[in-house]
Amino acid sequence: MSLEKCQNITSLDLNLQNNNVGADGAKNIGMSLEKCQNITSLDLNLQNNNLGADAVKNIGMSLEKCQNIASLNLYLWNNNLGADAVKNIRMSLEKCQNIASLNLNLWQFNQLSIYLVCFNQYICEIETQNKWVWRIN
Incomplete structure (x- = not known):
């Protein structure tokens, strides 16, 4: 909730990896981010937090x-996600019309699942099993 008080932030690097944030924590983080409408650059690291599909949807x-x-780095690997979670994040990000640079770390996914995240308006860099699989411009 402290984040909500920082409404003039334009750039945020929030690293919460390995904290067992869970679905409720992810929802609270999301609600706080919504109040920071001036953010243009966001690095959100939620790796290894037992999130699941509902948390990622939130x-x-x-x-x-x-x-x-305009610039989003989103780290979601090792969170018990499946293809439905990837579809949900893809549909949400498609609505973010100002994103010009997108970096998603979805380490545990196979190539078929990763493909669901990439769409025409973004540059997607996809990392899987510690090596770059492809870059789509």
């Missing part, structure tokens, strides 16, 4: 409301 829905984000 994060995605919150990012939809952060319409000023």
Whole structure:
């Protein structure tokens, strides 16, 4: 909730990896981010937090409301996610019209699941099993 008080932030690097944030924590983080409407650059590291599909959906829905984000680095590997979670984050990010640079770390996914995240308006760099699989411009 302290983040909500920093409404003039334009760049945020929030590293919460390995904290067992869970679904409720992810929802609270998302709700706080929604109130920071001036963010243009966001690095959000939620690696290894036992999130699951619902938590990622909540994060995605919150990012939809952060319409000023131009650069997004989102780290979600090792969170018990599947293809449905990837589809949800893809649909949310498609609504973020100002994102010009997108870096998603979805380490545990196979190439088929990763492909669901990439769409025409973004540069996607996808890392899987510690090596770059492809870059789509």
